[in-house]
Amino acid sequence: MHEIGIANSVLDAVRAERRRFPARHIYKVGVRIGELAGVDPDAMSFCFEALVRGTELEPLALEIEFCARRYQCRSCGRSYAAPKEDLACPDCGVRDSQFLGGDELELAYLEVEDGTRATRA
Amino acid sequence: MERVPLERKVLSENDRIAASLGARFAAANILCLNLISSPGSGKTSLLERTLESFDRRERVAVLTGDIQTENDARRLARFGFPVRQITTGGTCHLDARMIERALLDWRLEDLDLLMIENVGNLVCPSSYDLGESAKIVVLSVTEGEDKPLKYPSIFHKSELLILNKIDLLPYVPFDVVAAEANARSIHRDMDIVRVSCQTREGMAEWLSWLDRKRKVSRAAAAAC
Numbered sequence: 001m002h003e004i005g006i007a008n009s010v011l012d013a014v015r016a017e018r019r020r021f022p023a024r025h026i027y028k029v030g031v032r033i034g035e036l037a038g039v040d041p042d043a044m045s046f047c048f049e050a051l052v053r054g055t056e057l058e059p060l061a062l063e064i065e066f067c068a069r070r071y072q073c074r075s076c077g078r079s080y081a082a083p084k085e086d087l088a089c090p091d092c093g094v095r096d097s098q099f100l101g102g103d104e105l106e107l108a109y110l111e112v113e114d115g116t117r118a119t120r121a
Numbered sequence: 122m123e124r125v126p127l128e129r130k131v132l133s134e135n136d137r138i139a140a141s142l143g144a145r146f147a148a149a150n151i152l153c154l155n156l157i158s159s160p161g162s163g164k165t166s167l168l169e170r171t172l173e174s175f176d177r178r179e180r181v182a183v184l185t186g187d188i189q190t191e192n193d194a195r196r197l198a199r200f201g202f203p204v205r206q207i208t209t210g211g212t213c214h215l216d217a218r219m220i221e222r223a224l225l226d227w228r229l230e231d232l233d234l235l236m237i238e239n240v241g242n243l244v245c246p247s248s249y250d251l252g253e254s255a256k257i258v259v260l261s262v263t264e265g266e267d268k269p270l271k272y273p274s275i276f277h278k279s280e281l282l283i284l285n286k287i288d289l290l291p292y293v294p295f296d297v298v299a300a301e302a303n304a305r306s307i308h309r310d311m312d313i314v315r316v317s318c319q320t321r322e323g324m325a326e327w328l329s330w331l332d333r334k335r336k337v338s339r340a341a342a343a344a345c
């Protein structure tokens with residue numbers, strides 16, 4: 001549903017970045033999507049491809065890094081990725097963990113054609 | 122090929138506008154709440170029950186989002202508080218720019234509570250911050266107790282779960298305890314209030330949650 005809007009925001013960012021690399025093609029954009037981001041990776045890839053097709057951005061691939069929910073146990077200190085139904089610590093079974101991550105919706109990196117080094121914006 | 126790190130939010134533009142709205146709400150001493158649920162869980166009904174409980178002098182306003190129609194704004198306007206409908210014309214969520222636009226000709230200094238009813242949708246609205254002080258998720262007992270596990274994002278991001286339509290519990294196989302445990306497996310410290318907008322059961326508890334929030338927000342404003 002809203003993955004089309006999210007994919008569009010990714011492409012806006014890519015378009016903006018192209019100005020930093022005028023003579024070089026951007027081949028790939030890496031995005032981090034957390035399990036709690038409310039964004040479906042498959043729908044996102046589908047929308048992304050549809051939006052890129054036939055534009056000046058082609059060829060442009062999307063690489064999604066899916067990030068599980070991560071917690072740290074306040075009792076024993078262990079960090080772990082939690083399964084859906086239960087956030088209890090897998091070591092000591094205590095349900096008192098601090099949320100570490102898993103809601104990210106982030107632009108991670110671009111892969112850009114080699115060339116003379118671009119100046120950072 | 123050279124890999125160039127980006128490291129920023131995909132929705133940084135929305136986040137920027139949301140942050141500026143949040144700052145304006147804080148400056149005007151406003152508590153802003155973003156109500157999110159599936160279509161028909163009872164967001165407008167909850168707002169009706171809430172507005173009817175307020176004294177007319179309360180400085181309260183409502184923005185209500187829908188894909189089509191002004192029905193919800195009409196239902197809410199009869200309580201005498203400022204209400205504005207945002208029709209998104211197809212978009213399945215409200216975003217910060219829509220809120221900014223809807224508030225253009227409102228004097229924020231005249232308000233201290235702004236409630237936003239998001240478009241009925243349990244997924245998409247969770248990605249778009251609106252500058253709110255808190256998100257509230259409404260789940261009704263006809264939707265199934267597994268919904269927090271299926272739609273974890275909104276339960277993770279909401280401070281309060283309102284479990285609505287509890288008057289229907291005798292008629293539907295809904296395990297309240299399991300629903301609440303599921304919600305807390307996603308969001309351990311989530312507040313939960315059980316209500317019926319039909320019989321008004323639980324309304325006092327919701328109103329006292331709201332009152333507590335308003336006091337905290339006033340105290341924070343007084344401190345700075």
Ligand SMILES: Nc1nc2c(ncn2[C@@H]2O[C@H](COP(=O)(O)OP(=O)(O)OP(=O)(O)O)[C@@H](O)[C@H]2O)c(=O)[nH]1
Nearest residue numbers: 159160161162163164165166241285286317318319
């Ligand atoms: N039995 C019962 N019905 C309710 C309760 N709360 C709401 N309803 C009914 O549920 C239906 C939908 O309620 P709304 O308040 O319009 O729900 P909504 O979340 O605002 O819906 P959208 O804005 O379309 O997403 C209406 O027919 C309400 O009368 C409740 O506590 N008990």
Ligand SMILES: [Mg+2]
Nearest residue numbers: 164165193238
């Ligand atoms: Mg409604």
Ligand SMILES: [Zn+2]
Nearest residue numbers: 073076089092
């Ligand atoms: Zn542990």
